[in-house]
Amino acid sequence: MSNSGLAYPLRSLSLFAAVLALFVLWGIADLPLAWAGLITAAILVSTAWVVLARSMLIRRMVQRGDAVLQTLNADTADLTGNTRTNMPLLLIMGDGLPLLFSDDKSKVLASVRDGAIWVRVDHLKDLAPLALTLTRWRQGKSPDALVLSLAPAVHADQAALIQELRLIRQSCNDVWRKLGTRLPGYLAVYQRMTPLNSEKQDATPADWHSVSSDVALDVHTAAVAFEALMLAEESCTQRAHGQKEIVWRTSSLYPLIQWTRDTALSTLQDPHSAESPWPLHGAAWIDLGPHSSARSPWQHHLRHSSGLSVPAYPASTGRWPFPRPLITALPRRLWLSPAVRACAHAVVILAAAWALASWCAARNNHKLLAQAEQDLARFVRTPAANDAARRDALKALTADRDRLERYQRTGIPLHLSVGMYRGATVLPLLDTAIASYQPPAPPPLIVTLDSMSLFASGQASLKPGSTRALVAALDLIKANPGKHILVAGHTDNVGSTASNLRLSILRASAVRDWLTEAAGLASSRFAIQGYGDSRPIADNQTEDGRAINRRVEITLVPDLSGA
Structure with a gap:
């Protein structure tokens, strides 16, 4: 089919094709800015060249053919x-x-x-x-x-x-x-x-x-x-x-x-x-x-x-x-007349633009679903013990879910549309995964008391005036009535291991007895444990380290039995 007739609207079709190409490029293709700018320049230069060349051809043909047309019309x-x-x-x-x-x-x-x-x-x-x-x-x-x-x-x-x-x-x-x-x-x-x-x-x-x-x-x-x-x-x-x-x-x-x-x-x-x-x-x-x-x-x-x-x-x-x-x-x-041919070509150009737009939208939807599936797989693979990584994965899932919900609420963006949007299919999976997240149990509350402020050296009886150091522990117990109380005694490494273990148990019992009487709680809510010198938290080779290791720890844990 020849396009040589000057009645054929080649310039209009070129502009129509350029507009469609730019629409697909900037509205749907979702390319990097550098690539989009380069392709845009190529489209504009090509279209300008076609329009200019066509205009010059028409002008040249009109000038050359006017005399011939006059003779033809006369004959x-x-x-x-x-x-x-x-x-x-x-x-x-x-x-x-x-x-x-x-x-x-x-x-x-x-x-x-x-x-x-x-x-x-x-x-x-x-x-x-x-x-x-x-x-x-x-x-x-x-x-x-x-x-x-x-x-x-x-x-x-x-x-x-x-x-x-x-x-x-x-x-x-x-x-x-x-x-x-x-x-x-x-x-x-x-x-x-x-x-x-x-x-x-x-x-x-x-x-x-x-x-x-x-x-x-x-x-x-x-x-x-x-x-x-x-x-x-x-x-x-x-x-x-x-x-x-x-x-x-x-x-x-x-x-x-x-x-x-x-x-x-x-x-x-x-x-x-x-x-x-x-x-x-x-x-x-x-x-x-x-x-x-x-x-x-x-x-x-x-x-x-x-x-x-x-x-x-x-x-x-x-x-x-x-x-x-x-x-x-x-x-x-x-x-076919130039108008009919131009209409047919315009339909072909429109169909090609639609096919390209559909391919670009399908590609963008594939990237969207692939990202959501990747974030979902990362969340599932992350063990519950690694809560920091699990929270990061949950944050990515929440961002994916919020984006898809926004699309449903405000409308599907152009670069995902053209009948290719599939985000609604993955949204329930994201909601289920987000709802399955269970934060880890909070760490137990621990109050550490200095044994030197409570007991004389080598003794297990509370010193007069030591209740002032126990007030903080007493306030913590009263603020958490639903928790069990574990009282653990620790010593330094001076002396034998057996004597240190026995001393740590006696000191834990003395603190428990005072807290039981002061808080008015049943003794069944308390537990005592003596560790002796087995769990140092500082260097026992120095006086300062040994002073730190001599301690009583009061730990509040949740009452899982509901008692």
Whole structure:
């Protein structure tokens, strides 16, 4: 499908595509800022280049094609816009163009005859610009075919003719590249083959001998089609009962077809050429043409292949006919107006943007769920004993849960939407994990009393006035009535281990007895323990260390039995 018609809104589509690309990039893609900025710059530069290049092309085409359009409009004044589009339009180049388009000396650019619009191309350099101008003139529809008019009698040099055919092939390739489509090609050969009826002013369509196909013919398939044409002509000759004109024409037509195949077609479809081969869809020959020259390549071929030598007939008078039989075999091409094509392309661009947005949103949702699953797995793997790490994992879970709840409450963000959001599926799992967290039991309350303030050295009886040191422990016990009280005695390492153990038990019992009486609690809520010198908390090699190790510890623990 060609976009070469100036009516095609390429600039608008480019801007539309750029807007969609930027929307997906900044709204959904969620790329790093550096990458997003780099891609944005590339999009803006590319779009600006397309718009600028298109604007310059339109300006250049308008300036170059205005004069051509004026001439076209004058030559086809009776055609409406729909007729321009629906009627076949063929570019015809080569030999005899003045005789094809006008009876007088005036130059006519276009002619509406034989059910088609025929446009002449006098110079090969004008072929591509004229094709683009005609596409603009037809509201975006390119020409339907290229026709090469070939009059063998006017060519005196075989090498020059072959070179001209190569230039024609090169120019046609240039047209196809600029239009974006390969136009079917046709050959129309004008050559006097009979000496009779030389005064005839014009030929009728019945005088054409043609082959055509809706698919391109290569050298081999064209040879088969040409052979079939010759068999049909020989059949007509047998039925002519000796009519000299028909017999002579048939005798000349076969070498003419051979010459067309060996000279014109072989050059236009040479597989060794760098250019694409001419897409031949048909060829036609007519017993009409210019003055025959005995030195022409055609006459040389005729003498070499058949031994015939056609007399130098005078040129045909009157206007030459267009090859109408070829028009009936034009391949049908689906053509859509520029507006319809632009709408179709806009839908394709929109679908591509939607697909890209969906992929980006799916990727972002995958990252969101992967992060939540990673935080959930970390929380589950962290042992309850490591409460600090477990609290960090719980904090991450809570942040994930709060984010998902905010999305449900205020709306799903754009970069997660486009029908790809899956956060609601993981939210119950996060809630369950967060609810399963149980903080560790608080550490027991411990009051440490200095034994020297309570007891004399080596003694287990409370010293007078020692109750002042026990007041803090008594207040703590009264503030926590639901807890058990463990009283543990500790000594330094002076003396034997047994005596130290016994002393620590006696000192613990003395403190317990005082607390029991002072707090008014049952003795069953108390427990005593003597550790002697087995649990030092300082160095027993120094006096200060030994003083620290001589202590009584009162520990409050929860009453798990509920007593």
